[in-house]
Amino acid sequence: MKPAAFTYHAPTSVGEAVGLLAEHGDEAKALAGGQSLVPMLALRLAAFGHLVDLRLVDALQGIERREDGSVRIGAGTTQATVQRSEEIRAAVPLLARATPLIGHFQIRSRGTVGGSLAHADAAAEYPAVALTLDADLEAESPRGRRTIPAADFFTGVWSTALAEDELLTGVNFPVWGGRCGFAVEEFARRSGDFAIAGATVALRVTADGRLDRCAIGLFGLGPTATRALATETGLLGTDPTDAVPDDLGRAATENLASVPSDLHGSARYRTRVGAAMVARAWRRAVQEALHG
Known part of the structure; x- marks a missing residue:
C-alpha cells in the first residue's frame, strides 16, 4: 500500500517547525527518522494532511x-x-x-x-x-x-x-557519579525484534557497600515503560549482595497491571520473562558496581 496524500514540509529551524505544527494542528505530524511513522503511513494505520520533516533542522542534532x-x-x-x-x-x-x-x-x-x-x-x-x-x-x-x-x-x-x-x-x-552499575536485559524471539519483555537497572553503592541509589525499569510489560518503585525503595540502604536476584525479579513484576497478551506470549509468560530479565540485569549491575 501507499500513504494517503499529504503536504510535505521541510523546515530548517525549530521555530519554523513549531509554527507548522501550530498552524495545522492535529492534521500535522513531525517526521524524525521515520522508522516507525513511515510504515504506519504506508499501511494506512495513520494518515496526516501535513508531514513536517525535521531532518534539515540542525538545532536538533x-x-x-x-x-x-x-x-x-x-x-x-x-x-x-x-x-x-x-x-x-x-x-x-x-x-x-x-x-x-x-x-x-x-x-x-x-x-x-x-x-x-x-x-x-x-x-x-x-x-x-x-x-x-x-x-x-x-x-x-x-x-x-x-x-x-x-x-x-x-x-x-x-x-x-x-x-x-x-x-x-x-x-x-543526569550523569551518575560514584560506584555505579548499569545493565539492560531483554528477550526477543529474533535479534532486532521488539522485546517481549526487558529490564534496565541502575544502582550506586556507598563506600561501605550499601545502596544509596537504585532504579529498576521495565519495558514490554504494559502500555508504557515503567519503574518498579516499591521494589527500589525497599532496596535502599541494603547490601545489594543480600538480595536474591530471582526473588527480586518476581517482586518487581508481581503487581503489574495491563500486561499485554498476544500472539507473542500470554500476560503470564511475559511477566515471567520480565522477572528473569530483572534478575539478570540486577546481577550484572551489582557486579559492575562492586567490582568494576
Whole structure:
C-alpha cells in the first residue's frame, strides 16, 4: 500500500517547525527518522494532511556535556550517532548499552533519539532508559519551552504529554557519579525484534557497600515503560549482595497491571520473562558496581 496524500514540509529551524505544527494542528505530524511513522503511513494505520520533516533542522542534532554535568542529546540525533559516541559510553553507559539492542544497524542509522521517545512504544528501549535515569525532556511550542520529567512524559500506548503544537527538541540525562552499575536485559524471539519483555537497572553503592541509589525499569510489560518503585525503595540502604536476584525479579513484576497478551506470549509468560530479565540485569549491575 501507499500513504494517503499529504503536504510535505521541510523546515530548517525549530521555530519554523513549531509554527507548522501550530498552524495545522492535529492534521500535522513531525517526521524524525521515520522508522516507525513511515510504515504506519504506508499501511494506512495513520494518515496526516501535513508531514513536517525535521531532518534539515540542525538545532536538533548533537551531543553535549552541560555545565550542570548532565548530557544533552538533540532530538534529531540518530541512534547510530549515540552508539558511536565515546561521551555517551563514558557518561551515560546505560544508554550506550541499550542502543545496540534497537532493531538493526540500518534502523539505527536513520532512527532518532527523539523519534523513539516521542513514539513511546512500550517495548522500546529508550523510554525505559529515560525513566530509569530520571531524564528530562525538552519541548518547544509557540508558547515557549518547557521541561518534562520522563516520569510524566509517557502517558499511554503510543502517547505522551506533548501537546499537538509541541516539538520534542532534546533530552537531558543526569550523569551518575560514584560506584555505579548499569545493565539492560531483554528477550526477543529474533535479534532486532521488539522485546517481549526487558529490564534496565541502575544502582550506586556507598563506600561501605550499601545502596544509596537504585532504579529498576521495565519495558514490554504494559502500555508504557515503567519503574518498579516499591521494589527500589525497599532496596535502599541494603547490601545489594543480600538480595536474591530471582526473588527480586518476581517482586518487581508481581503487581503489574495491563500486561499485554498476544500472539507473542500470554500476560503470564511475559511477566515471567520480565522477572528473569530483572534478575539478570540486577546481577550484572551489582557486579559492575562492586567490582568494576
